[in-house]
Amino acid sequence: MNCAERLVEIFGSQADVARAFQLDRAVVHHWIKMEYVPARWAGEVERITQGRISALEIINEASAKNPVRVKSRPEHLPFGLPESDPMSQYAPSKRIQSFHPPQRTLMGPGPTEIHPRVLTTMSQPAIGYLDPVFVEMMEELKSLLRYVYQTKNPLTFPLSGPGSVGMEYCFVNMVAPADKVIVCQNGVFGGRMLENVIRCGGTPVLVEDKWGEPVDPQKVEDALKKNKDAAIVAFVHAETSTGCQSDAKTLTQIAHKHGAMVIVDAVTSLAGTPVKVDEWEIDAIYSASQKCLSCTPGLSPVSFSDRVVERVKKRKDKIHSWFMDMNLLFNYWSAGTRTYHHTAPTNSLFALHEALLLIREEGLENAWARATRHHLALKAGLEAMGMKMLVAEKYQLPQMNAVVCPQGVNEAEVRKTLLNEFSIEIGAGLGPLAGKIWRIGLMGYSCRPDNVMLCLSALGSVLSDMGMAVHVGDAEAAAHGAYAQMHVKDAQRKKRAA
Ligand SMILES: Cc1ncc(COP(=O)(O)O)c(C=O)c1O
8 A cells, every 4th residue: 555545544535634734635636646645745744644654654655656866965855864963862753844834713712813014023133122222112012001901000011921920920929928819710710810829828718600600799799898808809801711701890899999909810801892990990900912912922911000019019028939029020111220130022022012003003992892893793693503602792702702512513523624624713612611612712813804704604614514404604694784784883873973
């Protein structure tokens, strides 16, 4: 059996081989006809078959059938390294090449697709993190972050690290050993907050709500009445694991009424739905660059009120993380005293500057409205296919849509087919919702009408292929209808205002 035939045996059919290699079926058919797989596919064959067919076998067979006549090619190339090669002890049979990720439509819970302007900015030449030009950009970056957070807090800046670093930074600085913290949990990320309180030596008081429901303000008030010494209330504004939004303004008011400060997780909410730090009097808040800010992952914008800064300064014990100590990092990010703290991820920060500038150009309110518009169209399409949302309408996040998987459908297979055949990524459910929901994101640059229509169309086609009673085309028609209704309403609103 030649290597082309062995591929068919491994994957089941020529069509399955084509799918695995993301090729047209005609190409695979040609391999079968030629009775060999061209040598340039050797590395891919070894990778995709997980070594069941080695690169060397492909090369040997291909060169026997169709000898390579380029005399100058070194003997060990293109695949399989000689023992003398210093890489051979780390990756014996693999020639490591430049990495080129495929083009994907990212409609999961983040990361999102990235605007070409942001990608271009990121690939600009590196400069030093104390270069005066960079320092000037940092000041603009802080102003742009104040704009998206709607705050005048001087201590508003991006931390070097993902959203989890932002979360940890808040707890490490604000929670001293034995401090009592009310932690609200209605999904995965409230659980992470709880873990942070425990690791800081604080005393957590857990307020639990069902996954898919918002944090109940009454339960928080009751907990504060019972725990008069509670110093902090921590909650997730937009629970990414369920697509549910809690009332950050009311929860903050309740905490303040009882003399507690708040730590708010705005990882998924920032720039997708209103977050008004000053108006709502939020004390400490963190987010992440890869959600509605639509930037490269790895940065966590934070903002702290003066009350928080005072609280941290007054701490008698030494903050147990050097890297996270707010007092030290402040000296790098404050305009006057800029000194070395750690090597800032400069090119990622250029990218964040550009991503925020795009939001500024669009207008924050318009970005929120865009998420709502596409959410309504997506929902209309999903409902036309008979699907239901997990969260009650009032609490649905426009940028994170949790859809209940139809009964009898292999949900993992649907996601796999969407990725392999349509190059679309959607998210799975987590924890108790694993296998029960899909999470379809409409965040930042991914939140576009073409993505909504593509996702509906692909999902409809996959579900109908799997035998579900879905009429292909219904979803797209419903989404178009929803867009049309919104256009009419907008036009009427404009007319009235004129
Ligand atoms: C609500 C919420 N908080 C925290 C995090 C952690 O962020 P990161 O993955 O960037 O560390 C996430 C990530 O998805 C999140 O959705």
